[in-house]
Amino acid sequence: MAEREVVLEVDSLVRHFPIKGGLLRRGRSSVQAVDGVSFTLGRGETLGVVGESGCGKSTLARTIVGLDAPTSGSVRYRGTDVHRTSARGLREMRRSVQIVLQDPYTSLNPRKTLRDLLAQPFEIHPDVLPRERRLTRIKELVELVGLDPDHLDRYPFQFSGGQRQRIGIARALALEPEVVVCDEPVSALDVSVQAQVVNLLRRLQRELGLSYVFIAHDLSVVRHISDRVAVMYLGKIVELGERRQVYERPRHPYTRALLEAVPIPDPVGRDERARTLLAGDPPSPVDPPSGCRFRTRCPKAEDVCARTEPTLEAEPGTTEAACHFPHRNSLARLGA
């Protein structure tokens, strides 16, 4: 097997948002949105990131592409620290690491035509392409993502949700990036349109050799598109591994509960399905539980879980899981 060429390296990434003192300015607390996340992304690979709302997925996405600065830790794109590079280095990096946002309704300027929207990246980075060649490139992009080149003068409201997401993807690809962070790219779309966009992203990856960080809460979509999967809970990765292992032999109790909660689109045998229903909701990231953050909802928690925080560890041929009592058997149900 060829050696894996790492394009993106996230190391001990932390992003805390301080909460401004209340009425009495007591204690400085902070929202621990991302709290020590590390992973690497290889060329042409897709890392899926799953987790529930408030687990820090979107903050992670914004910090990777440089829209937000980390409290500590680093994001390296091909060896260059994204947040500590020169202004010039940052410009360079921004061309290579792009983001596709969830909501194609609010992320496109409603007063700009498709032509303007796609010309914008070249205005910000004028040295990429001389002015006279831009229109040709814009038309190429439009065709690449499956839009109609005759619609260049239309405004966002004249496109459907799926088409708008295609515009968002075309914009992200305009400067020929190597890494694209997709933050919930299909969750705002109609079910019948989601598959189109997932197929498009996969085709573009094959054709252009892109690497994706694919953030989503839909576990079946993540399973379809990812090579490796990271499961986040309250700002931390609790399990990380090759897709198949994460879905079939998950070791962390949270991963298992998450997979077991996914409804299976097949009514046959539904009454016999095993399901561990987690109690309650995720705790607040302002004051996360001591030790293991999942222990307050965990069916396996013991005293040690409150005292010592487990670190990500793998056994030969398993996922990395941050749990004192990892599961060893495979998941009974074939869900997600």
Next chain:
Amino acid sequence: MNADEAALSVRALSVEFATREGPVRAVRDVALDVYAGRTLAILGESGSGKSVTALTIMGLLDSPPARVTSGSIMFEGADLVTATERTRMRVNGEGIAMVFQDALSALNPVYTVGNQISELLRVRRGLSRAAARAQAIELMERVRIPAAARRVDDYPHQFSGGMRQRIMIALAVALDPRVLIADEPTTALDVTVQAQIMELLTELRRENGMGLVLITHDLGVVAEVADDVTVMYSGRIVERGTVEELFQRPAHPYTRGLLRSMPRPDRQDDELWAIPGAPPSSLHAPGGCPFHPRCDAAVDRCRSDQPEFELIAAGRGSACHRSQEVFDGRA
């Protein structure tokens, strides 16, 4: 009461909205039967008319711009379309109740949740302040809100999304309705919380013998909890059947396309099956069959003639010129 008789029967219901660009027919010719103790899922995407159908049943649409142009909604011998305001007031809550998708905007932010539940009980059941409060706590316990006696004095913003949805459900079942309509009750919630809420709804349905109408776009949720399924597209019913039959043997190309487009663990490396195009806006619905521009089985007829909803087998119906062929796997 006859057990086979539907608790709620909708027939030939059509709803129109007046807009600047002319009337828009949001719901056309919809028929539904809701049975006690069963769950009916209405499956559809945005603009399919599923929520308008629910709001019409509840009488919650402003008229104008909305107008019921035809049809009936029969509940306990009364037609709710023509019923007096008084009948309507009695039916809502006691007869039919509704749970909305977004609990935060459905609850009043300036009253405690206990206040909101008690008020309903005092007005509708004539309970005293103390009795209403006691029953509010009981209801909160029934929907599994931990430490209900303490939390009864909290405001909606002090609860998590899942807990707020439970409070909405407590309000909806407070008057023991015969039919509960839940409009995308778990769409805004995380998957672990979604599973809890679906289980709660199913349990309440069983305990109270309610008819549950579940409005959703999620095939997984339908497969897990529904008994009967009605599929809507562009304001019309395109297919109907029991959940097992419909998933096993769809009789409309739209249902078939939706089922095929689900990512499957055993086919990870294939392209996903995708229905081309996007759902039409109700303002510019295409002529003929509204699904024909996206349909992989469309023939000339589909571009000009609107297919009628027809029975193809016991309890199965589809609005497609080629429904029998689709049903038999020949198209």
